[in-house]
Amino acid sequence: MVPVLLSLPLLLGPAVLQETGPYSLVFLYTGLSRPSKGIPRFQATAFLNDQAFFHYNSNSGKVEPVGPWSQIEGMEDWEKESQLQKAREEIFLVTLKDIMDYYKDSAGSHTFQGMFGCELLNNRSSGAFWRYAYDGQDFIEFNKEIPAWIPLDPAAVNTKQKWEAEKAYTQRAKAYLEEECPTMLKRYLNYSRSHLDQKDPPTVTITSHTAPGRNRIFKCLAYDFYPQGISLHWNQAGKMLTSKSGGVFPNGNGTYLSWVEVEVPAQDRDPYFCHIEHSGLSQSLSVQWDETRKAKAESNMATQPQ
Structure with a gap:
């Protein structure tokens, strides 16, 4: 999420190749300019495949594992993850304000959403993406092959310039999608594979x-x-x-x-x-x-x- 990207050490040893997957790790962020009473201004949910495994919101300021992952010890340092999500929250809401300033959209409520993640198939990276939307419309997305942020909205040109002002940031975004995210997913699978591999017949x-x-x-x-x-x-x-x-x-x-x-x-x-x-x-x-x-x-x- 914007320039706050973790540099995860490559802690995994050689993995045993298995004909399994695909497995995915996806983060979904939502920021609101004028949330209703009791609704957080910012929310984040992480998914393993289609299963939510942690939530974070600006009201609690804490990451909380959900479902079977709430019973697993050692899967993640949740305090450290809470600090990361807090940092991403701050930059995410600044970007929302920048877009509103560009369009002079101070009235009404506006929504900024981001989604990014990666996929593993047979223990190898098989895909990744990173994109954002403003009020339900495509805003900007990352092309890791160039690599560059691709504006999909007039206001996104300013966002691109701001994010790419620090030249190393684009390379960090590419490294996150191609290296850090798959590494994190592999680590999570050490704790989650049996749950994600469940097969319930119809x-x-x-x-x-x-x-x-x-x-x-x-x-x-x-x-x-x-x-x-x-x-x-x-x-x-x-x-x-x-x-x-x-x-x-x-x-x-x-x-x-x-x-x-x-x-x-x-x-x-x-x-x-x-x-x-x-x-x-x-x-x-x-x-x-x-x-x-x-x-x-x-x-x-x-x-x-x-």
């Missing part, structure tokens, strides 16, 4: 609805699965059908849900199958709707070829 239900004078709609709902990657589609006679997908959403308990619908003629009584692929399943699954309104779950070995 529970699947199928419903059918027919409105008077309309086609029949089959809906296949998969829920309580983790990780979030899943493939859902409808098949009939071994052919994939055009269907409407509901996307993938958090389920409120650390797992995910998704659904897919297909519309068929109301009088059609041919078998239709919802095909599901997920890493929590030992093999792909096909679920058929029957006329007794019971979903029959069968593996591909016991159903028509998919």
Whole structure:
């Protein structure tokens, strides 16, 4: 976050390569010019993959690990991390004020957000990013290949000049994304891999609805699965059908849900199958709707070829 970048010592020894991942470490920052009563002016959340593992806000001034990470000893020096987040908070809010001054936006409430992080695949760095938004619009992003900050908004030209006034800062930002962030992620994985590698298979239900004078709609709902990657589609006679997908959403308990619908003629009584692929399943699954309104779950070995 702006010029406050940790120089982490490379404490990790040679790592044993495993066909695992991807794993990601992502920080999300939000600053508000006029927060509502009780809402912090600045908040930061760190994520391992899609799981929040610590929070920080300007009201408490402290980093607090959450979820299973609150029970882990030695993963991080939380007092030192609190000091780092406090320093980032101060510079983050200065940047927000600079943007507001540029646009003379003293009235109303304005939001500045930043997101940056890195990814490991098979224990090797496989990607990194660093970008900001002002009032929900792209503002500036870092291109580590040049390396340089790329303005995406007129006011961001001033921000770029300010951040790059210290020539070493651009190189430090590049080093953070390519070296320090992956190193930190590897260290966190020593404490977190078993939790991040959990695989919860989906529970699947199928419903059918027919409105008077309309086609029949089959809906296949998969829920309580983790990780979030899943493939859902409808098949009939071994052919994939055009269907409407509901996307993938958090389920409120650390797992995910998704659904897919297909519309068929109301009088059609041919078998239709919802095909599901997920890493929590030992093999792909096909679920058929029957006329007794019971979903029959069968593996591909016991159903028509998919």
